[in-house]
Amino acid sequence: MLSYFLKRLAFALPIALAVSALCFSLVYLAPGDPLSAVLPSDASQEMIEKVKVSYGLDKPIAVQYAIWLSRALQGDLGQSISTGRAVASEIGAAIGNSLVLALLASSIGFTLGAALGVIGGYTHGSKLDRLLSAIAISGVSIPHYWLGIVLVAIFSVKLNMLPAMGAGSSDLWNWDRFSYMILPAITLAAIPTGIVMRSVRALVADTLNREFVNGLVAKGMGRRTVFRHLVKNIAPTALAVIGVQLGYLMAGSILVETVFSWPGTGLLLNNAIQQRDIPLLQGTILVLAMFFVLLNLLVDMLQPLFDPRISRS
């Protein structure tokens, strides 16, 4: 088990580093100047050169990357160019917001997706199954930022039930704070609901046709016992799907967080891109890449608990 964990970890680290190097290069390929965020738009070239030196941006890109990486490995992600705040504290504040949103969205998505998937799997081929499949396909196909705008138009503008944007006052977690999360969480949940539902439906339908299920039924096992065996069999694959989706929710909510002005990592990334805030962009991408890698690692660790064959292989 330990060697399995170490092997997975050994795979994870180079992936995170490769992602960071790739993102670092991509940022420099983009046009524009990172100092546009700190200088007035009418600053002269002379002024820009002066400030460039003070931020260390006059050094070759490879040198900048090496400096950044060595600091990052020591936990120092540098300072945001646009705000001067530590990148780590910027990400720390945002990641908590994204995490709660992602957890709420994944709870909605996975519960709903799994429940509807199981129903679809059990009623495979029926009208109900076709209806549920249509819902799943809609969830996956509808652009979530569009869904967000529609939800705002209905629940905020028309019905005035829920806030349209923002995260409320940032003190205690209470209903007021929670109310700001509902619309973005529902919007974010649409895709995982569809994906989880389709995966679970296919797994349930497939597993129900396997011989061991017939064997269980033939042995006189009750529906509950059969269902327990069914869950054990589909759990590893479903977990892998869920893990990837949670990762997407953390990293892939740029549009939804922008539509709702939710102060999470997606909005942070969007702002960093708009402002060419390279340290912030690099730091956020690295942290999200690490989060993604760790999440997959966690899923890899959980899978053998349901299916010991995985660790043996």
Next chain:
Amino acid sequence: MHIASSITSLFRQRAFTPRLLRSVALAAALGCAMGAAHAAGTLRVAMTTSDIPLPNGQTDQGSEGMRFMGYTVFEALIGFDLSSSTKPVTLIPALATEWAVDPKDKLRWVFKLRPGVKFHDGSAFNAQAVVWNYEKILNDKAEQYDPKQAAQGRGRIPTVKSVKAIDDLTVEFTTTEVDALLPYKILWIVMSSPAQWNAVGKSWDVFLPKASGTGPWKLQTYTPRERAVLVKNTGYWDAKRVPKLDSMVLLPVPDASARVAALRSGQVDWIETPPPDGIESLKGAGFNIVSNVYPHVWPWHLSRVEGSPWNDIRIRKAANLAIDREGMKALLGGMMSPAKGMVPTASAWFGKPSFDVKYDPAAARALMAQAGYSKEKPLKIKSIISPNGGGQMQPMLMNELIQQNLAEIGIQVEFDVRDWNALLANWRAGAKDPGTKGATTTNSSYFSQDPFTALIRHVDSGLMPPKGTNWGYYSDPEMDKIFDAIRTEFNPEAQTALVAKAHEKFVNDALFLFVAHDVAPRAMTKKVKGFVPPHNWYVDFSPITME
């Protein structure tokens, strides 16, 4: 419907959560207005910025940062008179009561400071505080030197050599050259409290949430990227400008549709820059759209390097006569003012140019024919434009109309669409830079708040890149002579006449393609009363009330 209304009422019951009850009780106990978003006398604003402007003094986030943080919590020695929506904005005394150049030594200015002014922390504003604040951006050896504030402020005062305290209420400025435009530069530099900076451990980062200036608003809450709450400064030195509101909540909402949704759902009372396609629906829903022409111009900056077709005045004038600016205004939902020059016609600097910039395609075609071009034998040019950007209004839409208009008179335009920052980088590098790639126009909107930003920086032969932003390498000794006269004329009326003369030449020689002035649209609920939109980038929030 019943279900919907039941759910609505259920959700609305959140107003009776324990937290709010506690807050109401606290507010009642203290006998003061609550700083939360729903308190009476609170204006909630959705800005277009992605972050709260830094409350350090010399703030960031461009003009919006100065509007909501720079000139609310802080102040400069000189201010703008923002009290009228019809009169041109003039400079007025703020933390300085008077200022004058030394008649014997034109490099020396003396500023008399306002007595009795206190920072929000209770410390006194005096000459030492002024010197300390200039040192924070000019002297990188000073302990209070802040690179962030220096980046914002240093470029605004290029001619300031030194600042010295003569006595407690007198400050002496020395300039590197004779500079009659110094007052326009001084108004950029706002005063942070030295005592507060010392009290928080001499750290600008710690200063941010505990910011202290002398302005009519005090910073109460600062949550980066989420919100800032400003409360009225009851001890403000100008009793007439003590805010009528209790507080103002600033929210960064960069997405235009999110701002509109926030306004329509009642989450905010005021939004900056509603999208043009949302204006009619906002009006229909009972919101006020408030706008006014301000010192902004949206032109095509023309290259005058050797070989550029724009060296021919007939082509420059023809292009200016070819643009259907009224059509463009309709396209933008009325949210622009047709430009007849670099400054609006209402400006004292507009003068009386003989060339009337208007829509006259027949005259434009005649001029193009004289220059040897027609629709059949068009002049081909390349133009750098951006898909968006601060102050760029609706650049794609507007440029496509220009492209269509110019095609009608025999100018075939090929666009080189660049990211806004890339366009600015080329604008600084100049038309001769290889990155210009054969383009002979660039489309950057300009701030034109003072004679330097409005005219001088664009066409002064001494400001060609990299020294300045004369992108087109324009050079005309006659224009340079007028600029020199402006810089050395200390009488305000005579200086205004000289600026008008420079502007007349600008228009008569059709130095740019003059297209539009932005009108700074804002949308607000009908509850917002007393707002006066001045001809300026900045506004005064003090007279505003909430019904």
